[in-house]
Amino acid sequence: MWRANRFGAIRGLAGLGLAATLACGVAVAQERPKAVATVGMIADVGQNVAGTCLDVTALMGPGIDPHLYQASAGDVRTFDRADIILYSGYSLEGQLGEVLAKFESRKPTLAVSPASIPPAELIAAQGVYGIDPHLWMDVRLWAMLAPTIAEAFAEVAPDCGAQMQQNTEAYAAQLGGLHDWIKASVASIPQEQRILVTAHDAFGYYGRAYGIEVIGIQGISTEAEASVADIRNVAQLVVDRDVPAIFVESTINPRTVQAIIDAAREKGHAVTIGGELYSDAMGEPGTAGSTYIGMLFENTRTIVTALGGELAPLPQTLKSWAEQWNVDVAEQ
């Protein structure tokens, strides 16, 4: 019933001959199996696990808020041609997540967060109703995705099982090094200033894992807007704790953060924008920030530098990554 390319059936439709030719024009030569992940953070883990065994693409590009994602015609085709689909789950993808959950019976489709991370590790948002889906902010938790993905990929590319096992172990070592590096770097921030003020609550896991207090100005949903009281409270806190910098996010309007800065200035405290953090999406392709490791690395570098800490030396396991992306801790 499931055909490799269902766009073929379009030919039966009158009036769409042109679109059909275009949709089918790309040669469907048999290549590596294709995996599609909803967000870049999953796709990058997938790519590291798969190595040369599968093609892994991310549906939502840099700077796209997954809660507000709109599909393009090309995305639809990507989905259709995929041999396996990975998504986060825990309502990160909104309604698309629910649709994908139902799709499991027809194509290998995996909600990677629930499948990898034990429930005890989750941060519940208000009672039993919601779960904070921003699990990639804790490297130790996100690393748990790799074995799950390797197992799922092995079913699509059975010849590659051993190869991917190796990749997974190598990647786990890199992520282990990254985790320790972030912990050590954040710990160098003076105790009083170890406080991360950002626009929305994407950094709950980061704060818990690396020992930094997180203040989100607006709630978890990017839809909600910060109230006047929210802004006043956070501004007061910034003044009281003598916080040197607060942060903006790549997927969120920086206006709210600017409002805090203005409010703090009125109270006679100068606070700067410490830089832009990756929260719900990774960086542009071709930059270090386009990798999961780079996303966490650059966030940490931004936070630690702005709050007066000192970056720890990069661990041995990340040397090859740093060379590939031309990243040097000492250089800034």
Place this chain on the structure above:
Amino acid sequence: MLAAFFDSIPAMIIATGALVGIAASLVGTFLVLRGSSLLSDAISHSIVLGIVVVWMLTGAQSGPVQLVGAALTGLLTVFLTELLAATGRVKNDAAIGLVFPVLFSIGVLLLNVYARDVHIDQHTVLLGEIGFVWLDTVSLGGYEVPQSLLSMGAMAALNLVFVTLLFKELKLATFDRALAAALGFMPGLLFYALLALTSATAVAAFDAVGAILFIAFVIVPPSAAYLITDRLWLMLLFASLIAVLSSFAGYGAAVLLDVSIGGMMATMTGLFLVLAFLFGPRYGLIAQGLRRRRAALAQAV
């Protein structure tokens, strides 16, 4: 043949778009004639209130309970609007503009106070994506049929039956409300039924294809049709045709340019409106210009 049809992604996307377009254009024609086409936009906002209230009562963030809640809020919007308009102090569109911001803001306030840390908004409940209708199917007679295709097919059929059976009554009530009332057609009740259908269509369409596409389909094809013809039945027909054509052309253009399919379909309705505005046989810019020139010439002679 049928299996190939249900198995084809473009066919499913275009068919769903066309059905949303037909269902929306049928009710939209009367809304445009009555000057209350803003209602579709109003409903898309006020349902936030329904979503929050249903969440507070049941804890459901999505699912059928949420759809019922959304439909009820749509009805509430319609009811309050009609109540205000019936006073005769404000016009239809003004009444809509008064009602939906109130409901929307109550929803946002509740969201701020009670649901700060919960991921809940219109998007989690009601933002369908037309590109992905083919992912969500039900088994029907051996075929995997997209759920949205079924729900929108049902809404289109329901609206068609309503408009066909009550065509005379709707026509009279739209163009001469007083006469309709005098003849015992109960125009008020008739419009309530029409608006209730609009609300139900809206919720089904939001769930299937998202809000913007539905709003475009309610307002733009009937407006374009209104530029082409003065006859009500032709206007209904043209509006539906324009909606269907927009689905086809919108899909094709979205594939060509690799952009949002729903967005492109909505853009296409706009394109048809511009065409009707320019080339409409009587009200079109060109026809009017020609007529004026001919009149001037006739005078000069």
